[in-house]
Structure formats: structure tokens, C-alpha cells
Amino acid sequence: MDGLRALPGVDRLLSAAAGRALAERHGRQAATGALRAALDDARDAVRGGAAAPDADAICALAAARLDADRLPAQRPVLNLTGTVLHTNLGRALLADAAIAAAAEAMRAPVALEYDLSSGRRGERDASVARLICELTGAEAATIVNNNAAAVLLALNTVADGGEGIVSRGELVEIGGAFRIPDIMARAGVRLVEVGTTNRTHLRDYRDAIRPETALVMKVHPSNYRIDGFTAAVPGDELAALAHGAGVPMLHDLGSGTLVDMTRWGLPAEPTVAQAVAEGADLVTFSGDKLLGGPQAGFIVGRAELIERIDRNPLKRALRLDKIRLAALDATLRLYRDPDRLADRLPTLRLLTRTRDDIAAQAARLVAPVAAMLPDYRVAVIDCASQIGSGALPVETLPSAALALTGAGGDAPDRLAARLRALPLPVIGRIRDGALVLDLRCLADDGDLLGALTRL
Incomplete structure (x- = not known):
């Protein structure tokens, strides 16, 4: 076809002013590939009856393709x-202080696992753990890459090979098909369901406790709500029952908050400090939801249990990098000044x-x-x-x-x-x-x- 013969070759396109500009901007290899793809499209169009485009038109098509490829996958919206x-x-927007801290951690070496006072190896979670303990009243804390990881790690550490008791009304599924029964199985914990979907009583937990019981778990239904004829056991009563039986109690808050939301006229949500005060041995929650920081999962609670969790080989696989730790540190410091928190924390603002x-x-x-x-x-x-x-x-x-x-x-x-x-x-x-x-x-x-x- 005459139209096909009229199409310029790749070498001719690269030698044209528009082609040279493409190679200068994107590199010769990328420009060559885009021009070949544009020529293939032009050939298909000509076979369909269209007129053959000139060199400038083909270069323009290649430029559009290259410009589209240059757009980042995670574009602002x-x-x-x-x-x-x-x-x-992407959930929570980070505060300016957190963005600045993350940028500093990216552009320079930081004392991530280095104790500046002793000159020896340090713990990467130490600074963030101290802050979260200060803000929640917990004895100790550790941080992983999200709350799902926090729940998995806590279950695997304290109840692997044993039974975990959970109310049927709290066997939640969150996004990405994360289900409490499935995560318990992956952690090596045999699920024992008690109560019914809408009503669970303290006696249901008491009757299920036996020598194989390794854990009593409470899951805050943060992503759904059952109304009507319902009953649930308060955290302090469940913690007292677990302690009386000599087993730990884990409270998964999910979208945890560090402050009383009603202070700003927002709906009430249980705080991490409340869960700790009620006697939970371990409390897990997210960093990138109501807390307003980067993606992270917190485990706070009894020091002896946190030490065991930190020794679990899974902890290394689930740990945070220096960038998110820096952003978390800066975010948590904002909570020391609650009077100005709503102005400084984008989520709350x-x-x-x-x-x-x-x-x-x-x-x-x-x-x-x-x-x-x-x-x-x-x-x-x-x-x-x-x-x-x-x-x-x-x-x-x-x-x-x-x-x-x-x-x-x-x-x-x-x-x-x-x-x-x-x-x-x-x-x-x-x-x-x-x-x-x-x-x-x-x-x-x-x-x-x-x-x-x-x-």
C-alpha cells in the first residue's frame, strides 16, 4: 500500500528535530521504543483506510506515550x-512535621539502631515505643507494619499451639478478606467461638476456659455495628476473668485513637489508654487511621509479653523502616500538645x-x-x-x-x-x-x- 510506504522509518524519525528532542528528554532507548510503537499504531490506522501521518505527527504520538509513562503510579488526587x-x-494525610521528619530520614543516615549515648547497637523501635507508652500508659510497646501484622504477631507469640476464645459477634472481616478466624489459624491458634452473633455473656467465656486455653481475645467492631437486642462483655470484666484463669487478654482496637474524640464534637471511640486501663495485657491498633500517621501497627501492654513478641522471628519480617518510624515519631509528638492537635494533624482537622x-x-x-x-x-x-x-x-x-x-x-x-x-x-x-x-x-x-x- 502506498500509505504504508509513505511512513518514515525509525532512524529518520530519530534524526528529525522532534525525534531528537524526544531522545534528549527521555533517552534514546525509550524514544526509540515509543517511536516504534507509534509507527505500529500508524500502520494499523493506514490498513484501516486512514491517511499516513507525517513524521511530526508520529513523533507527537510517541511523545504522548512517553509523557503518560512518566506519570507516577501513586499520583496525587x-x-x-x-x-x-x-x-x-492512602488513608491518613501526614502532618507537616511528619513529612519533614520522613524527608530528613531519607536524605541522611539516622541513628536507627544505634545508641548515641553508648555508641553501641540500639533498638529501632525505642523512641516511638517510649512515646506511645507515655501517651497510653502502657508498660511497653512494639511497632510493626500494620495492625493485621500486629494481631498476627501477638497471637503467634502468646498463643501458638493453644486455644483462643473469641465472641462470635467479634469474628470480623476487614478489607482485603482479612478475617479473624483465618489470622488465628495462620498464627497457630485454635479458635474457640463463644456466645452468639448478637449476645455474648461473661459466663460464655468462663465456660470455655480449659487447660488448652492460651488467650482470651476481644475485637472492637470498628468496621460494623449490630443494633437492637445485643450484649457484649466490657473489657475490664473480660480482663479480670482472663487474669483469674491465668491467661492473657488481647484487645484488638483496629482503628485505634489516642484521644477522646468527643472533645471536638466527634462521635465517641474507645481510646488505647482506656483499653490499657481496663487491664488488657496486649492492645493492638493502627497508625494510619484515626491516629493520623503513616501505615503501622502498634502492640502495647505488659512488658514481659512485649519482650517475648520482640524475640519472635516474625518481628523482623514485619518491622518498620526508618522513614515510617521517623514520621511516626513526629506524629506522636504532636499529641503532647492536645490543645493544638486539631490544627496540626490533618486527619483531625x-x-x-x-x-x-x-x-x-x-x-x-x-x-x-x-x-x-x-x-x-x-x-x-x-x-x-x-x-x-x-x-x-x-x-x-x-x-x-x-x-x-x-x-x-x-x-x-x-x-x-x-x-x-x-x-x-x-x-x-x-x-x-x-x-x-x-x-x-x-x-x-x-x-x-x-x-x-x-x-
Whole structure:
């Protein structure tokens, strides 16, 4: 075909000004591969009846391919979903102090496992462990890479080969098919279920204790809620029963918090300090949910048990690197000044934004957003934000949003796809025939307007 013969070769493309610019920007090897791929696309188009593109057009196609490949996989996005701690969008945003500490740890050697006072080998968790003990009242602490790892490590250390007693109403499953029964089996612990789905009493635990019992476990239902005719054993009563039987009690808080959330008018959630004070021998919880730090899992409790956990070979496989430890250290230090915590910790700042503040932002944005999207109707609506990541699952926060509607039943999906394709993707949620952009997590009006200018 004449059209195929008219297509330039790779060498000619590389010698053209546009091809040389590609090689200069991306490297000759990458530019060559992109030009070959663009030529393959051009050949397919010509065979389909299209006119043969010239060298500049082919180089432009290759440049677009290379530019797309340069975008990082973990790109920043605007989280306008209404879920503050969105698991798929990375959960907690780090405080400025934590970001600075992580950057320092990346650019220079740090005293990770080095004791500066003695000049000898130190413990990598030591600084963070001291801080978390100070904030929770626990005797000792250790840190791993997430709460699932914390639960696995604690179970394997204190109950491997024995039985663990858990209420049927607390055999939860969280994201990624993480199930308490499965993790107990992986830890080498035989599950003993007691009670029923909605009601478990102290006598149910008492009747299940026998010589093979190695652990009594309480799981805080942070990602679901059963209402109605229910009963659960308080942590202090369960701890007293376990201690009387000579076995440890593990309390998995999941999305743990270090402060009383009601101080800022937020729904109540049990704190780690409360679980420790109730007598739990071990308490496990996350670092990147309500705590507002990087991904991590904490185990706090009795010093003797923490020492055993630290000696478990699994601990090394699950440990944190210097970057996250530095960010955790900086995050925990913010909790020493609770009066300014909401201003300094992004998670708490977003959760405590008032509905009036968000509604005022929506009122400012409705006209300019409508001007940028002439094919869509843009309206301010009331909505409810979620905390997310399994924290307080049935509690919502009053918020405000922009609702975008257009012609055709697929209009919200089409617009959502366009917004996801922006250089700074905008992520909302589709509800009642509209694309809803909840503004709770929008720090600056200009972030949204700047993103939309690229439409």
C-alpha cells in the first residue's frame, strides 16, 4: 500500500528535530521504543483506510506515550469522595512535621539502631515505643507494619499451639478478606467461638476456659455495628476473668485513637489508654487511621509479653523502616500538645471542619465550576461525610457538596471518567444520578479550579 510506504522509518524519525528532542528528554532507548510503537499504531490506522501521518505527527504520538509513562503510579488526587480516611486513596494525610521528619530520614543516615549515648547497637523501635507508652500508659510497646501484622504477631507469640476464645459477634472481616478466624489459624491458634452473633455473656467465656486455653481475645467492631437486642462483655470484666484463669487478654482496637474524640464534637471511640486501663495485657491498633500517621501497627501492654513478641522471628519480617518510624515519631509528638492537635494533624482537622465552613466553600465554587462545565448543571447540596477505614462505620459528619448532573443517564459516569483522567485527578462519588463532589477534604478552592482548567 502506498500509505504504508509513505511512513518514515525509525532512524529518520530519530534524526528529525522532534525525534531528537524526544531522545534528549527521555533517552534514546525509550524514544526509540515509543517511536516504534507509534509507527505500529500508524500502520494499523493506514490498513484501516486512514491517511499516513507525517513524521511530526508520529513523533507527537510517541511523545504522548512517553509523557503518560512518566506519570507516577501513586499520583496525587483530590479526594472529594466524602470519605476522610479512604483506604483506596492512602488513608491518613501526614502532618507537616511528619513529612519533614520522613524527608530528613531519607536524605541522611539516622541513628536507627544505634545508641548515641553508648555508641553501641540500639533498638529501632525505642523512641516511638517510649512515646506511645507515655501517651497510653502502657508498660511497653512494639511497632510493626500494620495492625493485621500486629494481631498476627501477638497471637503467634502468646498463643501458638493453644486455644483462643473469641465472641462470635467479634469474628470480623476487614478489607482485603482479612478475617479473624483465618489470622488465628495462620498464627497457630485454635479458635474457640463463644456466645452468639448478637449476645455474648461473661459466663460464655468462663465456660470455655480449659487447660488448652492460651488467650482470651476481644475485637472492637470498628468496621460494623449490630443494633437492637445485643450484649457484649466490657473489657475490664473480660480482663479480670482472663487474669483469674491465668491467661492473657488481647484487645484488638483496629482503628485505634489516642484521644477522646468527643472533645471536638466527634462521635465517641474507645481510646488505647482506656483499653490499657481496663487491664488488657496486649492492645493492638493502627497508625494510619484515626491516629493520623503513616501505615503501622502498634502492640502495647505488659512488658514481659512485649519482650517475648520482640524475640519472635516474625518481628523482623514485619518491622518498620526508618522513614515510617521517623514520621511516626513526629506524629506522636504532636499529641503532647492536645490543645493544638486539631490544627496540626490533618486527619483531625478534616474531621472537625464544620458544615457551615464547607457550605461556604461550596457557595464560592459553584459559579466558577459551572462556567468550566457548561454541559452540566452544578448545584450545592447537603451531604454526609464518612470517617472511613472502618472507623465509626455508622457515624457520619454533616457536609456540603457540588452535585453535577448532565443529559443522559450515563452523564455522571462520563464526567467522572473525564475528571479521573486529569493531570490532577478529581475523585468524587456517583449518587442519585449526579456526580457528587464532597468538599470536606478540599483544603484550597484553587486546587479544584486549577485541576478543572485542564479539562
